[in-house]
Amino acid sequence: MPRTRTHYSKTQEEEFLVRAKRFMKENPDTNRTRIAMYAGVGVAVLERLEEEGKIKLPPVLTKTQKRMGVNWNKYLGNLSGR
Numbered sequence: 107m108p109r110t111r112t113h114y115s116k117t118q119e120e121e122f123l124v125r126a127k128r129f130m131k132e133n134p135d136t137n138r139t140r141i142a143m144y145a146g147v148g149v150a151v152l153e154r155l156e157e158e159g160k161i162k163l164p165p166v167l168t169k170t171q172k173r174m175g176v177n178w179n180k181y182l183g184n185l186s187g188r
Contacts, residue, residue: 112151112154114147114151119151119155119160122145122146122147122151122152122155123145123155123160123161125144125145125146126141126142126144126145126152126161127161129141129144129145130164136164137164137167137175138152138153138163138164138166141163141164
């Protein structure tokens with residue numbers, strides 16, 4: 107069931123869509139959160155626009171995919187004092 111209430115005007119939503127599509131084109135391996143941050147809107151708004159058929163978002167990352175995206179050497183290297 108699509109949500110109908112929105113806090114944004116049609117022109118603002120179109121601007122969000124343009125930004126999100128541009129970012130996804132430049133960064134094909136990105137996640138939903140980064141797309142939303144670049145577009146300047148929350149993930150829930152992009153998901154609503156996806157339900158309306160205006161955009162196709164990448165699938166949600168699994169826990170393993172999220173964990174693999176962290177550079178552990180950056181954090182663990184600092185622990186050794188080197």
